[in-house]
Amino acid sequence: MTQAPLRRLIDLPGIDALEMKALMKPRMADPDERHEFPEIDEAAKAVFGLTPEEAEAIALPDDWDGIDRLEGFDLTDAFEAEGWDVTDSKRKPLRMIRHWALPLALAMRGAAGELPFAPEPGPDEPGDDWGAKMAAEATRFRKR
Template sequence: MTQAPLRRLIDLPGIDDLEMKALMKPRHADPDMRDEFPEIDATARAAFGLGLDEAEAVALPDDWDGIERLSADEQVDAFEAEGWDVRDARRKPLRMLTHWALPLALAMRGVAGALPFHAEPDAPTTNWGSSLAAEATRFRKR
């Protein structure tokens, strides 16, 4: 059985742009400074259907695992187990993962918010027609 490819958080609308800004200005990644950068909340709303303050106000289910409070490496493993790649191109956790962890977890688990539509990859097609033609050619040569 093959495992479905992981969805990449960095591919959601606006996430990659803010990662670049966080690279240039590390204050973007600081959770205490998010009020200074309204584009973070706008990106969360576009990607997950709810702002960061709204995500914090959601009543969490009793069986909530606290994924948003884990260390970055633990979050990477936890999100990966649920089908999400939360790393950058260099395979390091996203700089702004602390901002996205709670809204992503709420949306992917169906507690609050929503994720953008994601089409399933096409099933690989087999080219059995050409192999039959090759087999027929070999048969005729005998």
């Protein structure tokens, strides 16, 4: 059985641009400095339907596992187990993951907020058999 491809947090609208900004302004990644950067709340509201501050105000379910409080690769592994890639192109945790972890966790578990629509890959789009399609295309190319 093949596993569905992971959804990438950085591919959601506005997340990549804020990651780039955080590279230039490292304070932007600090949750204590969030009040200085209203674009964080705007992006979270647009993507998850709630801001990080609204997410913090929500009463967590009794069986909440604290996925949002994990650090480093423990955090990335936990989100990966739930179908989300929260790393950058170098497979490091996103700089701003502290802002996105709780809203994402609440939304993906249906406790609050919402996840953006993600269409299923169609027959002509890369999906589970993408590697096989590429191998077949390479074989056809070599035969020409």
